[in-house]
Amino acid sequence: MLTIILVAIIALLAGLAAGFFIARWYMKKYFEENPPISPDMIKQMMAQMGQKPSQKKLNQVMSSMKAQQKKKK
Template identity: 55%
Template sequence: MSTGVWIVLVIIALIAGTVIGFFVARRAQENYLKNNPPINEQMLRTMMIQMGQKPSEKKLRQMVNSMKSNYGKNDK
């Protein structure tokens, strides 16, 4: 094979690797955030206290459930 063909093959392989790597990394990140949400119950409790609200368990559970349901809505 000539040098020009090898260069074209290398460029095609780089482009394909980049595209495949992007989608694999994106899927892994979505799964990670789905399994480990960035805000948990303790963080919500702390935020409510800092805003001057006394967090009741009912209100806290509603907020946590609302956030969990929102994570599920973004899945396609």
């Protein structure tokens, strides 16, 4: 009886640990492929700050964001 309980607890802990690392890996991959900030969102934020967003400025901001993501790896 004691061995069944110990095996169940060990299996539960192993499952939780594996689930955590799999979920973490999946979310990292998802956010690399689908960044949470789009060019339209940047354009909207710049307009709210009183700046007139040009395509050149949007491209600069997006490229700097991508460079920051690569540095974090």
